[in-house]
Amino acid sequence: MSTTDALFERFKTNLEAINGECSAASKADAGKVVADLFKAKGLKSTCVAETDFLRELGIVPALREAGVEVFTDHIRLHAETAKGGISEAQYGIADLGTIMQVGDEIDARIVATMADDYIGILKESTIVDDYDAMFDKLCSLPELPNFVGFVSGPSRTADIECVTTVGVHGPLRVNIVVIQDA
Amino acid sequence: MASLELKQEIQEALKNSTLSRTLGNFCSTYPAKREKSYVGVDFEKTRNSIKEVKSYAAEHIDEMIEEFTKNCTARGGNVFHARSTDEAMEYIRNLVKEKGVKTIVKSKSMASEEIHMNKILGADGVQVQETDLGEFIIALEGNTPVHMVMPALHLNKEQVADYFTEYTQTKNEPVIAEEVKTARRIMRDKFEHADMGVSGANVAVAETGTVFTMSNEGNGRMVGTLPKIHLYVFGIEKFVPRLTDARHIFRALPRNGTGQRITSYISMYTGASEVTVDKDTDEKRKKDFYAVIIDDPGRRAILGDPDFREMFNCIRCGACLDVCPAFALVGGHVYGSKVYTGGIGTLLTHFLVSEERAEDIQNICLQCGRCKEVCGGGLHIPEMIMKLREKSYKENPNPVYKFALDTVNDRKLFHSMLRIASVAQEPFTKGTNFIRHLPMFLSGMTEGRSLMSIAPVPFRDIFPTIQQKVENPKGKIAIFTGCLLDFAYVDIAKAVIADLNSIGYVVDMPMGQSCCGAPATYMGDRENARKAAELNIEAMHAEDYDYIVSACPTCTHQLREYKTFFEEGSDMFKRAQVLADKSFDFCKLFYDLGGLEESGDDTPITITYHDSCHLKRELGVSQEQRELLTRTNGITLVEMEDSDVCCGFGGTYSIKLPEVAAPILAKKLQHIQDTGASLVAVDCPGCLMQIRGGMDAHGIPVEVKHTAVILAEKRGLL
Numbered sequence: 093m094s095t096t097d098a099l100f101e102r103f104k105t106n107l108e109a110i111n112g113e114c115s116a117a118s119k120a121d122a123g124k125v126v127a128d129l130f131k132a133k134g135l136k137s138t139c140v141a142e143t144d145f146l147r148e149l150g151i152v153p154a155l156r157e158a159g160v161e162v163f164t165d166h167i168r169l170h171a172e173t174a175k176g177g178i179s180e181a182q183y184g185i186a187d188l189g190t191i192m193q194v195g196d197e198i199d200a201r202i203v204a205t206m207a208d209d210y211i212g213i214l215k216e217s218t219i220v221d222d223y224d225a226m227f228d229k230l231c232s233l234p235e236l237p238n239f240v241g242f243v244s245g246p247s248r249t250a251d252i253e254c255v256t257t258v259g260v261h262g263p264l265r266v267n268i269v270v271i272q273d274a
Numbered sequence: 275m276a277s278l279e280l281k282q283e284i285q286e287a288l289k290n291s292t293l294s295r296t297l298g299n300f301c302s303t304y305p306a307k308r309e310k311s312y313v314g315v316d317f318e319k320t321r322n323s324i325k326e327v328k329s330y331a332a333e334h335i336d337e338m339i340e341e342f343t344k345n346c347t348a349r350g351g352n353v354f355h356a357r358s359t360d361e362a363m364e365y366i367r368n369l370v371k372e373k374g375v376k377t378i379v380k381s382k383s384m385a386s387e388e389i390h391m392n393k394i395l396g397a398d399g400v401q402v403q404e405t406d407l408g409e410f411i412i413a414l415e416g417n418t419p420v421h422m423v424m425p426a427l428h429l430n431k432e433q434v435a436d437y438f439t440e441y442t443q444t445k446n447e448p449v450i451a452e453e454v455k456t457a458r459r460i461m462r463d464k465f466e467h468a469d470m471g472v473s474g475a476n477v478a479v480a481e482t483g484t485v486f487t488m489s490n491e492g493n494g495r496m497v498g499t500l501p502k503i504h505l506y507v508f509g510i511e512k513f514v515p516r517l518t519d520a521r522h523i524f525r526a527l528p529r530n531g532t533g534q535r536i537t538s539y540i541s542m543y544t545g546a547s548e549v550t551v552d553k554d555t556d557e558k559r560k561k562d563f564y565a566v567i568i569d570d571p572g573r574r575a576i577l578g579d580p581d582f583r584e585m586f587n588c589i590r591c592g593a594c595l596d597v598c599p600a601f602a603l604v605g606g607h608v609y610g611s612k613v614y615t616g617g618i619g620t621l622l623t624h625f626l627v628s629e630e631r632a633e634d635i636q637n638i639c640l641q642c643g644r645c646k647e648v649c650g651g652g653l654h655i656p657e658m659i660m661k662l663r664e665k666s667y668k669e670n671p672n673p674v675y676k677f678a679l680d681t682v683n684d685r686k687l688f689h690s691m692l693r694i695a696s697v698a699q700e701p702f703t704k705g706t707n708f709i710r711h712l713p714m715f716l717s718g719m720t721e722g723r724s725l726m727s728i729a730p731v732p733f734r735d736i737f738p739t740i741q742q743k744v745e746n747p748k749g750k751i752a753i754f755t756g757c758l759l760d761f762a763y764v765d766i767a768k769a770v771i772a773d774l775n776s777i778g779y780v781v782d783m784p785m786g787q788s789c790c791g792a793p794a795t796y797m798g799d800r801e802n803a804r805k806a807a808e809l810n811i812e813a814m815h816a817e818d819y820d821y822i823v824s825a826c827p828t829c830t831h832q833l834r835e836y837k838t839f840f841e842e843g844s845d846m847f848k849r850a851q852v853l854a855d856k857s858f859d860f861c862k863l864f865y866d867l868g869g870l871e872e873s874g875d876d877t878p879i880t881i882t883y884h885d886s887c888h889l890k891r892e893l894g895v896s897q898e899q900r901e902l903l904t905r906t907n908g909i910t911l912v913e914m915e916d917s918d919v920c921c922g923f924g925g926t927y928s929i930k931l932p933e934v935a936a937p938i939l940a941k942k943l944q945h946i947q948d949t950g951a952s953l954v955a956v957d958c959p960g961c962l963m964q965i966r967g968g969m970d971a972h973g974i975p976v977e978v979k980h981t982a983v984i985l986a987e988k989r990g991l992l
Contacts (some may be wrong), residue, residue, distance in 0.1 A: 110538075168500075168550035172466060188536050198499070198548040198558055205495045223536070227521040236482050236517070238349065238547035238560075239498075242540040247492035249454060250532070251408035251426055252434055253292075254300045257454045260407060261461055262492020262538065 099186040099219045100270055107189030110245035111258050113267040114189075116216075122271055123154025126211060129267060130160050130176065133209055137161040138176030141200035145180055146213060149271065167199040177207025181214045181243075181268070183229065187222035191268055193241040194230070201239060210263040212243070215273045276637040276931055280608065284638075284933050287604040293420065293428040294603065300427065301602035302916070307533030308593070308648070320526050321652045325587050327519035328511075328651060331480070332577060332586040338480040338513040339567060345483030349545020351563040358570045359389045365566060366391065366505070370400055373503055373562070375469040378402045379461075381487065381494040382409060383474025384422070384590065385507045385568050387613045388626060391472070402472075403464045405493040407457050414441055418612040420605045422592040422619070423531050428605055461493065471497035475508035476590070477523050478565075481516045484544040485565065488527060490537045498541055502551050503562040506543070510569045511576075511586045523589050526650040530591035572626040581661050585621055587651030594618050594645035594655055599920045599938050600638050600931075609635050617645045617655040624662055633666045638934065640927050641796060642920035643891035660798070667798030679802045682757075685788035685809065689732070692761045696728035722936035723928075723967030726762045733764040737783045740771060748778040748867075749820035754810070754857070756829040757789050758959035766959065769986035770825050770860055776991050777868050781823070786813030790829040796925040800839075807836040811846060816853040825860040825982055826959050827889035828925065833857040859889060860982050861957055865898040874907030874988045881911055881984070882951035884942070884965065885918035886958035899957055899981050906988045914945040923964035939968045946976060953977045955984055 104114040117125035130138070140152055142164050155162050163170035171177065179200040181191035191212050193204060204210050220226050230240060247262030258264065287293060331338050343353040356362035366389075370378075378395065380386065380402060392402045392413075404413045408425035412418065414437040419425030426434070431448040438446035438456050446456055473494060477486040485506050487494045498504060514520055528534040549561035576585050595601045595616035606615030610631050614622040617639060624632030639659045646655060667675075682688045733755055751774055759767040771781045791806025810833070816822055824830040834857055837850035858866075883900060890896045896918070904911050922928055922938030942965060946954050954976060956962045966978040979987075986992050 166553065166556045168556070169553040172553075190536060196548045198550055201495075201499050202550070205492065205499050223525065224521065227518060231516075231518045236484060236542070236544045238544050240542040240544075241495070242536065244536045244538050247538050248490045249407050251406070251411070251424060251491075252429075252431055252450050252453055253296050254424065254427065255450050257451055260454055260458055260491040260493070261405065261465070261496055 096216050096219070096274055099221065100216055102186040103184050103189055103219050103270065105189075106187060107245060107268060110189055111248070112189055112245040113265065115267065115269050116272065117269055118272050119149060122149040122213070122269065123151050125269055126151050126178070127154045127158035127160070129211060129269070130155060131158060133265075135160065135176045135209055137163070137174040138178055139163045139167045139171050139174045139203045139207070141167065141179040141197065141203050143180045145215070146178070149213070151178065151213070167202050171202050171206040175208045176211065177203030177209070177263070178211045178213065179203045181212045182218065183226060184214045184219040184268070184270070185223060185226050186219050188244055190242050190244040192226065193239070193243060194237055196238040201241070204243060205262060207263050209265045209267070212266065212268045214268055214270050216270050217273050219270070277634050280634050280637070281931075281933060283608045283610070284604050284931070287608050288933065288937065290428055290605075292430040292433070293605045296427050296430075297421070297602055297605055300424070301596055304533065304596045308529060311529040311533045311535050315525060315529070317526070320522055321650055323522040324526060324589060324650060325652045327514045327522060328587040329584070331513040331515055332511070332583060334515070335510055335513070335577060338515065339510065339569065341480040342478055342483050342513065342567070345481065346545055346565055347483070349483055350560050351483065351545040351565055353565045353567065355567050355569060359568060362507070362566050362568050363389045363391065363394055366507070367394065367398065369505070369564065370395060370398070370470070373470070375400060375503065377464070377468045378470045378472055379405050379464050379468040379497050379501065380472040381474065381489060381497045382406045383472060383507050384613055385474055385509050386472060389507070389568070391507070403461075403468070405461050405464065405497065407454065407491060410457060410461070411437060418607065419615070420607050421595060422590060422606070422615060428607070461496075465496040465500050468501045470503040470505060471501040472505045472507065473497055475506055475512050476527065477514055477520045478508055478512045479517050479520055480513055482544055484517065484542050486520060486524070486540060486542050488524065488537050488540045490532075490539070492539060495539050495541055498543060498547075502549050504543070504564070506565040508565070508567065510567060510573055511588070527589055527591050530589075530593040530648065530650045570626075576625050582621065582625070582658055584651070584653050585618070585625075585658070587653055588618055589650045591650045592616070593648040593650060597644045597648050599642065599644070599922070600640055600934050603934055603937050604638065608638065617659065618653070620662070621655070621658050632662060633670075636662045636666065637930055640920050640922070640924035642887040642924065644887070644919065647891065660795070663798035664800050665798070668800075671799070675797050676799070679794045679797060679799050682789045682793060683802050683805050683809070685786075688788065692728055692757075693732065696730055696761075699727050722932070722939055722971055723964060724970040726963050726967065728761055729764050731764070733760045733767045734783065734785060736764055736768070740768065742771065742775050742780050744775050744778060744780050746778070747780045750782060751779050751821045751823050752782050752784055752814055752816070752819040754787060754790070754814060754822055754824040754829055754833060755783065756824060756826045756959070758963065759825060763959050763962065763980070766825050766980045766982055769980065769982040769992065770823060772986045772991040773860075773864055773869065773982055774823065776989065777864070779867065782819070784813050784815060788813070790832040792828045792832040793926055795832065804839040807839045807850065808846065811836060811849050811853055814853060816849070816856045819856065821863055822853065822857040823860055823863050824857065825957070825980060827859050827886050827893055827957060828960060830857055830859040831888045831892045859893055859895060859957065861899040861902055862893065862895045864982075864985075865902055869985070870902060870905055872905055872907065874909065875990060876908045878908055878910065879953060880949075880951045881909055881953045881955050882914045882946055882949040883911060883917060883955045884914070884921060884946070884961055886956065886961050887920050889957050890918050899955070902985060903955060903981065906985060908988060912949045912951050914949045916945055921961045921964045923960045925960065928964060939964060943968050943972060943974060947974060951976065953979060953984070955979060955981050957981050
């Protein structure tokens with residue numbers, strides 16, 4: 093097993109341990125993998141915060157081809173009704189199953205916050221070993237973006253009788269698709 | 275002295291069955307969950323780092339404020355440095371008015387509770403919505419948080435369903451998953467339409483002007499993503515100097531708070547981030563970002579007091595609540611500050627909310643020290659609470675206690691009273707070794723337990739008759755009996771001597787010794803404690819002995835602390851140091867001097883062990899006595915659940931707050947019975963009195979003995 097494979101396996105195990113889901117895809121079949129997820133979940137609409145990488149993977153065309161209604165602008169408006177949300181995550185932390193949102197673009201933050209089903213697209217090469225490695229990276233940035241977020245699985249609460257329940261204000265389900273980009 | 279009002283509130287809390295069930299469950303599963311989350315993480319190292327970065331910030335607080343302000347402003351934020359809570363609230367009121375804010379969504383902010391933000395803005399006609407599920411529920415109830423991390427623990431799902439039904443005007447079923455969905459639906463609409471978001475900070479970084487918010491529910495992210503105006507309110511204790519320092523806090527905070535390795539969300543805001551201002555046109559710009567730093571006289575008083583400054587190292591994880599035996603029973607409402615609860619809450623209440631209330635609630639602390647083991651900032655919470663108690667005693671001495679403590683310090687008077695008591699107790703002991711009921715106002719002392727009776731002949735009269743046959747003695751040890759061994763448990767003192775003789779040491783009893791002074795210390799009477807120190811340093815004359823042995827960890831701890839009563843370098847200080855260096859608790863000394871030899875009568879017996887708070891946490895002894903017991907032939911040691919949780923004795927606690935002490939004892943008795951052991955070993959006469967008294971009052975046929983007695987009996991030394 094290569095180092096990146098080992099990091100991926102740890103990332104997946106730790107994400108699943110906090111009720112997240114994790115899939116792997118090559119660049120070529122990324123669109124299909126995401127579209128299949130929508131089919132499996134029965135999701136008919138989604139917001140996508142586009143990036144160059146997502147365009148390269150052809151996520152939006154693949155979804156449209158699969159009959160999913162896709163919004164790439166007016167995200168703040170459409171996120172109120174669209175059930176899905178897709179954005180690119182900047183880093184992953186293998187040890188925790190955490191993804192990082194490092195950047196101020198509001199659309200990317202909205203889709204990851206308001207969707208019922210959030211799908212994060214993560215380059216395998218950006219998975220770091222652990223929490224400290226991630227903090228080191230943040231500290232070495234020339235300038236910290238206005239927003240940085242650690243996202244670890246779906247939202248959760250134990251506020252009623254200490255019973256842990258997944259999905260409160262944030263996403264009910266989180267699926268991270270790791271793209272083999274090496 | 276705990277006020278009548280507090281006692282009534284405690285009674286009410288104890289009657290709340292939901293609170294006792296959920297809080298009890300949570301507190302009993304918390305230690306294991308927490309420990310699991312720390313696998314692979316060095317907790318001591320983490321909290322030392324937290325201490326280091328937070329105390330640096332506290333010592334350089336003006337720089338922190340200045341640097342944060344400069345850096346946050348440079349990134350488009352607006353920072354207001356409020357010198358009082360009123361000033362903070364006035365600024366916020368004006369901001370809200372100026373911006374025409376009608377609706378606010380709030381994620382958890384304890385600082386905003388301190389400034390009564392919801393009430394004041396509400397009166398101005400602004401709708402302020404708490405969005406954290408627990409906070410939302412208690413807002414509907416019209417109550418205050420029962421726990422810092424889980425505010426609505428005192429309500430069950432049926433009650434929540436009723437509040438939701440009333441609020442939504444549609445029937446809500448008492449199903450937790452459904453209730454969570456309802457909350458999502460209600461809040462989503464609020465988030466989408468709010469004019470302003472208000473957040474609290476877990477950490478503020480001076481170097482970058484960044485504020486951090488940690489949450490599981492995702493409400494914090496909604497508040498920071500959707501509204502066009504975003505306001506942070508936090509106190510000056512949240513600062514760390516550099517971005518890299520924040521890592522230590524977020525390593526401990528989720529693990530200590532809820533036993534999670536990381537929460538669902540940690541969000542970092544540096545200045546004004548982007549926001550969509552018009553969803554129809556998709557217009558975007560930087561949001562209006564405000565940070566209000568609360569720098570009130572209360573916080574400055576903490577910083578200015580060397581005894582309390584380390585309170586700034588607190589990370590508000592709530593671990594001190596979760597392991598507190600008293601909190602597990604009564605919950606947070608009895609602390610009464612409406613903001614902060616538990617051990618740390620008592621201290622914060624004193625400085626930030628009400629000194630009067632703090633004076634009352636400091637009584638709830640058992641001084642068991644369990645909170646210190648888990649505190650994320652390494653705070654000495656019990657010691658700080660003791661300082662409050664001392665202050666309160668000094669300003670407002672209780673005449674009954676004062677009389678009692680003065681009497682204890684007059685050795686001859688105290689000892690003659692104990693001799694008289696051994697005769698006068700007769701009507702209450704009814705010929706047994708217990709006092710089962712006391713009349714009138716003393717009845718609380720026998721609530722749920724029987725008291726030991728005073729020995730007919732004190733140990734000091736027995737000692738001269740004891741034959742110590744030690745050939746070629748290896749050394750000479752002085753025994754410090756303390757009141758309980760001298761006047762009640764003479765059998766323990768006899769056993770200690772027999773045990774030490776068996777390994778070649780002769781034991782002497784200096785007759786001028788008296789009460790160690792711990793009762794005065796724990797009541798906050800420093801003057802009487804100092805007098806006791808002086809008397810015993812003189813009487814014990816440690817210079818003449820190889821060691822001083824005590825079979826009461828509280829006495830041992832007190833003997834070791836004597837030097838704190840005297841000026842460093844003074845003659846008494848030096849003598850106190852000699853005494854401290856030579857003083858050991860029985861099992862530690864016996865173990866170190868060669869008591870660990872395989873022997874015993876081979877008669878099978880199953881024993882369980884109860885750790886005394888002082889022996890385990892102050893003196894750091896927990897393995898030696900177990901080894902001594904298990905190496906004794908015939909003994910099988912079975913561990914009980916929570917063996918190191920306080921038995922409820924807590925010195926004078928069981929007399930001051932029997933309402934709390936009794937259920938703590940009941941839990942201990944249950945854990946003992948669950949092991950099936952026929953004998954409980956203890957090393958503290960206070961615990962022995964408490965647990966043996968509990969067994970007697972409940973008619974449970976389990977014996978309770980001091981380790982010294984068990985060893986002497988099993989080795990045939992008596």
